[in-house]
Amino acid sequence: MKERVVVLGSHALPKPGNNKIDKSFKQLVVEACYGAIEDAGISPLDIEAASFSYFGEGEIGHGGIGPTLVDALGLAPIPSYTNSANCASAHIAFLNGCDMVQSKRYKYVLVCGFDKHTDLISLENYMISSDSMYDYSLGMSHIDYLLLSAEYFKQYNISPAVQQAAMVRFAQLMRENAYCHPIASMYGQPVPTSTQIENMFFSGNVLSAGEGASAVVLALESIAEDTKNPKVYVTGTGHVSTSQYAAHRYHPELLYSDQVRNYSSNFAEAIPLELACKKAYEEAGLTSDDIGILGVYDQAVNHFLSIEASGICQKGQAPQFIIDGKGDLDGVCAINTDGGNIARGHAGGGASMYQIIEISRQLQGRAEGKQINSSVQYGMSTVPGGFYSTAASVILSKV
Amino acid sequence: MSKYTEQQANPVIESSLRMWREQGPLLRLEGTVCPGCKKKFFPPRYVCPICHTQEVLIFRFSGTGTIANVVSNQIPQISLLGFGEHIPRYIATIELDEGPVILGEIVDVDNADLVVKGARVSSVFRKGARSVNGSWTYIYKFILG
Numbered sequence A: 001m002k003e004r005v006v007v008l009g010s011h012a013l014p015k016p017g018n019n020k021i022d023k024s025f026k027q028l029v030v031e032a033c034y035g036a037i038e039d040a041g042i043s044p045l046d047i048e049a050a051s052f053s054y055f056g057e058g059e060i061g062h063g064g065i066g067p068t069l070v071d072a073l074g075l076a077p078i079p080s081y082t083n084s085a086n087c088a089s090a091h092i093a094f095l096n097g098c099d100m101v102q103s104k105r106y107k108y109v110l111v112c113g114f115d116k117h118t119d120l121i122s123l124e125n126y127m128i129s130s131d132s133m134y135d136y137s138l139g140m141s142h143i144d145y146l147l148l149s150a151e152y153f154k155q156y157n158i159s160p161a162v163q164q165a166a167m168v169r170f171a172q173l174m175r176e177n178a179y180c181h182p183i184a185s186m187y188g189q190p191v192p193t194s195t196q197i198e199n200m201f202f203s204g205n206v207l208s209a210g211e212g213a214s215a216v217v218l219a220l221e222s223i224a225e226d227t228k229n230p231k232v233y234v235t236g237t238g239h240v241s242t243s244q245y246a247a248h249r250y251h252p253e254l255l256y257s258d259q260v261r262n263y264s265s266n267f268a269e270a271i272p273l274e275l276a277c278k279k280a281y282e283e284a285g286l287t288s289d290d291i292g293i294l295g296v297y298d299q300a301v302n303h304f305l306s307i308e309a310s311g312i313c314q315k316g317q318a319p320q321f322i323i324d325g326k327g328d329l330d331g332v333c334a335i336n337t338d339g340g341n342i343a344r345g346h347a348g349g350g351a352s353m354y355q356i357i358e359i360s361r362q363l364q365g366r367a368e369g370k371q372i373n374s375s376v377q378y379g380m381s382t383v384p385g386g387f388y389s390t391a392a393s394v395i396l397s398k399v
Numbered sequence B: 001m002s003k004y005t006e007q008q009a010n011p012v013i014e015s016s017l018r019m020w021r022e023q024g025p026l027l028r029l030e031g032t033v034c035p036g037c038k039k040k041f042f043p044p045r046y047v048c049p050i051c052h053t054q055e056v057l058i059f060r061f062s063g064t065g066t067i068a069n070v071v072s073n074q075i076p077q078i079s080l081l082g083f084g085e086h087i088p089r090y091i092a093t094i095e096l097d098e099g100p101v102i103l104g105e106i107v108d109v110d111n112a113d114l115v116v117k118g119a120r121v122s123s124v125f126r127k128g129a130r131s132v133n134g135s136w137t138y139i140y141k142f143i144l145g
Helices: A024-038 A066-072 A088-103 A126-127 A142-148 A153-154 A160-179 A194-198 A246-250 A272-286 A300-309 A316-325 A340-342 A349-362 B017-021 B022-026 B076-081
Strands: A005-013 A049-053 A079-085 A109-115 A214-220 A233-241 A293-294 A378-385 A390-397 B030-033 B059-062 B064-073 B089-096 B102-105 B121-131 B135-145
Touching: A005 A024, A005 A088, A005 A349, A005 B102, A024 A109, A024 A214, A049 A066, A049 A088, A049 A349, A066 A079, A066 A233, A079 A088, A088 A214, A088 A272, A088 A349, A088 A378, A088 A390, A109 A246, A109 A349, A142 B064, A142 B089, A153 A272, A160 A194, A160 A316, A160 A340, A214 A349, A233 A272, A246 B089, A246 B102, A272 A378, A272 A390, A293 A349, A300 A316, A316 A340, A340 A349, A349 A378, A349 A390, B022 B030, B022 B135, B064 B102, B102 B121
Parallel strands: A049 A079, A049 A109, A293 A378, B102 B135
Antiparallel strands: A005 A214, A005 A233, A109 A214, A233 A390, A378 A390, B030 B059, B064 B089, B064 B121, B089 B102, B121 B135
């Protein structure tokens, strides 16, 4: 049995839904990483390796990001690994970091995800989240995938009234959570009325893209005996890679193992994420009933698909789950307690680490926004990247 | 002027080679077929994910199929992509008669009410977006019928 990984320290830069034109990506990373190292209560010299995530060289206009950041951090010559897996990048860096400490080659591993998209103005950087040849070159991009997600409502025969109520309530919930959370881009901003949200594009369910960085320090449980902060453990992980070509979602026989090739599949289900969550539950020896706080990728209807993929509710039931308040801070399972991509903000390459940090801090009892009930022992962070081409799930616990 | 002062700060040149290399799939709707399990693929695959042979063959699809899902895109954002003059656009998932589901645009639409799930479509050859290097790209699209 693998020894558990502990999240020793964490730090997320505020307002990831805003651009930071006065700071370079190096500055963002240094600020986040040194915040996490300080929070962990260790010296920078203790860091033995690093894992970084971003949206790729094509977005920031800079290559060799591993050595570049190790040097910027003053940590050379430690080894570093980098990945770019669209919106799932930071989760993949986190999983990579867990594997690194579990290999026992490194005692303390620094993991950081960041985003900087205003140095190269690529007009439509969403091309990196689709198959650039067979989706993007035909003029199809993120926005079309959002619209195709209407298939979700059709598949489960969800009435227009329930659709509208669920979308409005979710958009409001994210803004309510962000209102009290100093990291969130919408921190302190009055929550719009239902009528105002109804008039927004996608009823206010669109992420706030911006720039930021988020970092954690990881170590094995045996290394981290005396920790500065209450311990939070990584008890289960799941990671699935399928296909960047969106229409492959209709062909589960091409993407999945024999056990699941019989899945029906289209845009209404998040099967890759469901598989990632299943792996995480198996590794943790837990079920969805154990999860009291959930981090999801919120945009269009992806939060509904993600809640269902985590097993927190049945397929087609997430809209009613939200309407009934079961995803509220004091509900059955608190969803995106920092406001999520919609109201906290979405700094692509580091975005999903914000979720992990928020859940970690909630479980540690040191939430920066509203604190969830102390009886919650387990949290799960899930994320899709590139329209579910990458899917990852992390279960965190305080026991 | 020194040649160094003429250096571009961020020289990005979009090559035509990729479009040339992909002309079979993009212009003739050519995918691949596995000679073993007979599974057909689009975009082309170079190994069959079912039986894992690399001996796949080029297969030209008929171009006829059925709309599995469709949306009408009227969002100005797409003007950034070089498709601004084509609003509204109908983006669909299309189940080809030979099996694969692919993404495609429905064009030459006179009556939007006919662009629905289940409608029959056939592929046509159309102008795509303009490349950064100034040349036009040409790709498959679909019309009703």
